[in-house]
Amino acid sequence: MRVATCTVLVLVLVVSVGCRRQAPPSQPVVAAQPAAPPSSQPVAAPVAPPVVEAVAEIPVYPGAAQVERKQAANKDGYVRIEEVKLHSADAIAPIKAFYSSAITAGGWQVTASKDKPDEAEWKLIKGTAVAEIALDARSAGGVDIKIERKDR
Numbered sequence: 001m002r003v004a005t006c007t008v009l010v011l012v013l014v015v016s017v018g019c020r021r022q023a024p025p026s027q028p029v030v031a032a033q034p035a036a037p038p039s040s041q042p043v044a045a046p047v048a049p050p051v052v053e054a055v056a057e058i059p060v061y062p063g064a065a066q067v068e069r070k071q072a073a074n075k076d077g078y079v080r081i082e083e084v085k086l087h088s089a090d091a092i093a094p095i096k097a098f099y100s101s102a103i104t105a106g107g108w109q110v111t112a113s114k115d116k117p118d119e120a121e122w123k124l125i126k127g128t129a130v131a132e133i134a135l136d137a138r139s140a141g142g143v144d145i146k147i148e149r150k151d152r
Contacts (some may be wrong), residue, residue: 055082055149058131059102061095064088064145078150086145092137095145096120099133128152 054060064086072081088095096115103110103122108131112123118138124131131149 055084055131055147057106057108057126057129058133058147058149059106060084060086060147061088061090061098061145063090067144076150078152080151081148083146083148086147087142088145089142092118092120092135092143095135095143099135103133 060066065088066084067087068083068085070081070083073079075081099120099122103124106126108124108126110122111125112121114121118136120133120135122133124133129149129151131147134146136144136146
């Protein structure tokens, strides 16, 4: 009987030690931090204004968003070609006025122009550079602006 009792005690001891090894280690008790009160205003990350690259010596209409930009070198007899397409939500009249004064202020000569209620176009020359500014308000929602400069 002593052998049976000892065997049972050894088995209970082995099982209890085995169970203790499988139990996860106890974690230190940390006092709960009170949660911050929810904000009534969502926090938005600051948004940088979109970068609009101008064509050399031709300004970008203020507030216009850049849609496309192309650059090329040594093409069609020109050493450099730059083209920017922009879009503005403004009406065409202030954009026409802006570019009319920018052309004169920039020292460009107008070689040809077109002026319609929903379109405008200027072909320009300055030294060995030629340029074109085209405005198109035929699409809904603002004015498409295309500026192209070619240098010899």
